[in-house]
Amino acid sequence: MAQCEQFTTAVDGVVSRMRALDATLPERDGVAVFNRVYLAVTEAVDRHIDGGRFPDARAAITLDVRFAERYLAAVAAAEERRPPACWRPLFQMRRHPGVRPLQFALAGINAHIGHDLALAVVDACRSLGCEPVDLEDEFDRVGDLLVSLEERIREDLMPGPDLLQIADPLTHLLGSWSLERARDATWSAARALWALRRLPELAEEFTERLDAAVGFAGRMLLTPLPD
Template sequence: MMTDVGGVLDRMRGVDAGLPHGDGVAVFNRVYVAVTEEVRRRLAAGDFADRVAAAELAVRFAGRYLAAVADDAAGRRAPACWRPLLRLRAHPGIRPLQFALAGINAHVGHDLALAVLDTCRATGRELPELEADFDRVGEALTVIEVEVRELLMPGPDVLEAADPLTHLVGSWSLARARDAAWAAARLLWALRRSDDAFEECVSRLDAGVGLVGRLLLTPVGGRQSSGSRTGAISS
């Protein structure tokens, strides 16, 4: 297992190096590199209440995404939340912003709650002890998500109010996904000693997040070469 945020960044950059620039996973991966660099900056600045637990959370959170990518590359079945992005990553009718948001949806909607519990087990913390730093990680995600929307949304010359992309991406909210992730973590924490109920909830969470991801990846037309600014996010 990776032991620090630097190792996480190395793994992500390795993923990026092995993928075509326009691949849907590559689009999300570049976003996630930016998020992780922001978390590392905040860790170095002492912005977290519990630096050890926050670093553990960042590593375990990233590990779930990297495991899904590795499973897919090896022909193993990835979690349901990641399968829409992994299967539709080369679809010509899906815009880069959709790939980015579908990846954020899978990672925040499913992986974040489980990473919180992983961190509690690894560090001996109780769930309430992680809430403040959970919020700080969420703040870093929000900063990058705003940038992502600005960079990957086609410019006003090609994007009109009637463009289905406008309505599709406007229907998903990172703030709501973060709130749902914390609620899921609380539920799973309460069920952590009830194996059957715990596993059923994890399975239902995975399936539900996967359904949202599939909707986010509804093809809305060819990628715009003139207005898209996909190159602005880089690792």
């Protein structure tokens, strides 16, 4: 029981850090938009864990915390202008007036799911001394929660019918990206990285290419739109 409480405290810790970050950022800032979305996701995962909806709470908490730490590390690296390539577009475009809140939210989700989650699975496996297959249930449950929240995010942040001149190109742009496809690709990437763990040079090359590819998708998602 004490060990479970220790892990739960770790979730509370990353939630507290995201709340503190939210308090320091302007509301319209692109990182702030994503941070609010991700904070809601992390709080929802925490509630699901508390409600016993994850068969292995320790595994779910470990994956959740390692996942969040990847994002928080990117925020810290951005302060020194050294964020991973997958996060660079969001930090570069965070104040651009032609980028809509929904674009910021999905670009952050793209970076975090497409790159960070694969590495977080490997991090969690190392911490727990297990294989990726042992975390597949937790991975799928977190992914299902993200998919359900993505629909709500699109509804909340999509411009209204009075802004169809914006919504039409926005709908076209964002229709090219799918959280479901990104999640499937991430699971394959996590398994590949785990298989390459004893080949550090190849693992590093694979990680760099994944980082760059996800960053390219993020840059497309953040294409400025006309007023």
